[in-house]
Amino acid sequence: MTSTVLDGVICLLLISAAVVTVTTATPREPTGEGRAADVASTLATTTATVNYTLTPAPEPATAGDPESTAVFDRTAHGTLAELLARAAVGRLEIDGRRLSHTRDGLSRAVIRAVGATIRANHTRITAVWRPYPGASVEGRIVVGGRPPPDVPVHAARIAAPSGIPSRRAAVRDAAESEGIEGIADVVADGIVDGLFPPTRTRIAAGERDAALVRHRCRLAERRVGVDGRATLAHGGVAAANDRLATALSDRVAADLHGTNASTRRVVERVRLGRVRIVVRTWP
Structure with a gap:
């Protein structure tokens, strides 16, 4: 199964990540650190395939059942920049608290894929999904260490898609009619629909992933301060998403x-659909 935004949904439900395997589409020796612009270009043009398995907290009856984990096998393919963006969104935080550590395995896989092409020595790559100014909701992933003090540092920036709908036109319209509160409504709705797509979530809620979907919903509700719970059965996904979006809009x-x-x-700085990637290099 190819990883999509739905993977971000399922990933938020899980309790631990399994061993990850990585393959790259460009098997060669890592390049030197180079200039920041060269490294950024490599991230934007080099493709990789990452195979990984997400493992939920198994119920006692299924702890040893290999089929219980097979459903969580995933394959992510794209440029290194796109993989970094996917991993950044997967490391979602609210007020500095991670929603889940279950995508740590994916993060490690992406870091290895980047390291197979670009040596991290003298290079630091930071991918950040910050959907709006002053956001308390964001995700990030970092490859490489910090530059030492008192050395010249060169930087280059690129962007990659976050997998979240951009809602640019809706943000502009809402700003004109309702100001900041209108923007907040559109942004919150976009984040919830992007992370928890209604149709796919409803399908998952009716299959063997149902317990995980319910867990994800409860976890998200607690993080954004929703009182009570909306059931996901019989079309309750839309109601649950509405409750999440309303609470998130206030934040x-x-x-x-x-x-x-x-x-x-x-309006100019709302960037739901974009992850910013900054490359820093030094001698």
């Missing part, structure tokens, strides 16, 4: 007001 609005930025400036 987003508070974040945006806290920046003291104009509504126009906020």
